[in-house]
Amino acid sequence: xxxxxxxxxxxxxxxxxxxxxxxxxxxxxxxxxxxxxxxxxxxxxxxxxxxxxxxxxxxxxxxxxxxxxxxxxxxxxxxxxxxxxxxxxxxxxxxxxxxxxxxxxxxxxxxxxxxxxxxxxxxxxxxxxxxxxxxxxxxxxxxxxxxxxxxxxxxxxxxxxxxxxxxxxxxxxxxxxxxxxxxxxxxxxxxxxxxxxxxxxxxxxxxxxxxxxxxxxxxxxxxxxxxxxxxxxxxxxxxxxxxxxxxxxxxxxxxxxxxxxxxxxxxxxxxxxxxxxxxxxxxxxxxxxxxxxxxxxxxxxxx
Numbered sequence: 463x464x465x466x467x468x469x470x471x472x473x474x475x476x477x478x479x480x481x482x483x484x485x486x487x488x489x490x491x492x493x494x495x496x497x498x499x500x501x502x503x504x505x506x507x508x509x510x511x512x513x514x515x516x517x518x519x520x521x522x523x524x525x526x527x528x529x530x531x532x533x534x535x536x537x538x539x540x541x542x543x544x545x546x547x548x549x550x551x552x553x554x555x556x557x558x559x560x561x562x563x564x565x566x567x568x569x570x571x572x573x574x575x576x577x578x579x580x581x582x583x584x585x586x587x588x589x590x591x592x593x594x595x596x597x598x599x600x601x602x603x604x605x606x607x608x609x610x611x612x613x614x615x616x617x618x619x620x621x622x623x624x625x626x627x628x629x630x631x632x633x634x635x636x637x638x639x640x641x642x643x644x645x646x647x648x649x650x651x652x653x654x655x656x657x658x659x660x661x662x663x664x665x666x667x668x669x670x671x672x673x674x675x676x677x678x679x680x681x682x683x684x685x686x687x688x689x690x691x692x693x694x695x696x697x698x699x700x701x702x703x704x705x706x707x708x709x710x711x712x713x714x715x716x717x718x719x720x721x722x723x724x725x726x727x728x729x730x731x732x733x734x735x736x737x738x739x740x741x742x743x744x745x746x747x748x749x750x751x752x753x754x755x756x757x758x759x760x761x762x763x764x765x
Contacts, residue, residue, distance in 0.1 A: 463508030463742045466723045469621035470646025472600060473569070475511040475537050477717060477742055479650060480504040480735070481728035482514035486521030489657075490674040492730050494524060501528035503732035507739040510536050513624075513650070513726050515574055516559055517543035526563035538563065539570035539622075541604060547573070547580035552588045556597055570622060572602035576610045586617035604652070608637035615645050622723070627651035629660060629697070629715055629754070630690055630763045639721040648723030651716050655727065656763070659690045660712040662698040666691055686763055696757050706744060711754075713741035718751060 465474040483489070485497035492500075501512065501524065512529075514521045522540060529536055540559050542552060559568060571589060576582075592598045602622035603614055614620055623642050625634040628651070642649050655661055657676055666688045670677040694708060701711040716725045729735045746754075 463510075463739065466648075468570075468600070468648040468650075468723045469619075472621040472648060472723075473537065475724050476509050477724055478509050478713065478739060479511040479513050479539075479724040479726040480509045481652065481726040482512060482521040482525060483518050484728040484730045485524055486514075486519035487673065488519060488675050489728070489730065490671060494520075494527075496731060497521075497524045498528040499732050500729055500735055501525055502532075503735045504729070504739075505529070505532060505535055507736060508742075509735065509739060511539070511724055512536055513539045513570075513652075515541035515543050515572075516555055517541070517574065522559055522562040526565070530564065533565055537569045538565065539572060539602065540568050541572040541574040543574040545577050545579070547577050547585045547588075549584075549588050552585075552592070556592055560597065567596055568598050570600045570602050571598035572604050572622065572624060573606075575605045576603075576607070582610075582614050583617045586614060590618050602650075606638075608641035611638065611641050611645065611647065615647070620645070620647050622648045622650050624650050624652050624726070626653045627716060628654045628656045629712060629758060630656050630693075630761060632762065635719075639719060643721045649719070649721040650724045650726055651722060652726045654716045654725050655709065655712050656690070659687075659763070660694055660697070660708055662694060662708040664691065689761060690763055693757060693759075693761055697754070700753065700757065704750075706741075709737060710741035710744060713738060714744040714746050715751075715754065717741070718746045 464477040466477050468475045485492050485500055514525055542555050589601050600621040604624035625638050627634045698708040701707050713725050713727055716722055727738045
């Protein structure tokens with residue numbers, strides 16, 4: 463799999479990152495052995511960048527079990543979740559993550575969301591302290607605005623930013639992605655499949671089981687959901703005309719943006735991982751991107 467530089471002076475990471483939210487059960491129950499096999503298949507396929515978070519239910523534990531004996535092959539990322547950015551909580555959170563995943567360091571430690579009640583200068587100081595202790599190697603942010611990003615980089619090196627970005631959600635193009643480019647921050651977008659709207663697997667009126675976070679998602683219901691699925695069907699046809707499918711198109715589309723270092727894509731089975739990995743070698747041309755823009759017609763959804 464292709465590797466790309468994470469940030470201006472960061473490490474090389476796989477162009478497709480394995481997103482671990484689904485294996486923790488956030489999108490329906492996944493048996494432990496299936497989850498472990500899914501992670502191991504991702505690593506075998508060259509998807510050696512793995513992204514999780516302390517709040518992703520059982521995903522850190524499952525990743526820890528899956529990477530036994532293979533830690534040196536993996537660029538491992540997790541996140542500090544929740545609203546508490548105190549020194550005490552940060553120390554406790556990183557120790558819990560390290561213990562749960564069975565490792566002595568995390569390659570990329572990310573702030574899951576901005577918490578303005580805690581001065582970013584203080585939070586960054588605590589993360590730099592963890593870096594100096596060898597517990598983390600690089601620092602990232604997630605769901606930060608352009609303004610919050612620019613503020614954070616004043617207090618230490620930020621190597622990655624993780625915004626929600628997909629064909630139906632292009633707001634980051636307005637300011638977040640340009641700010642990352644200007645500041646040498648590698649973008650690692652999440653939700654690139656729009657929680658399934660960009661998979662071609664669902665029809666209007668689809669009902670998700672209660673253990674799937676999408677069972678109450680407005681994006682799958684009403685006129686917005688119908689509009690999204692209608693456009694997704696056209697995109698699916700376009701992708702098939704190019705010998706691919708909608709999932710691979712959604713991944714390749716994010717990778718086409720110059721700010722994107724790696725596209726985070728979740729999976730619940732080895733088969734899904736292998737299918738996602740095939741998007742790695744699809745390079746969309748400028749004319750391809752113009753045709754896709756025409757099909758999208760400025761459509762967007764609120765999530």
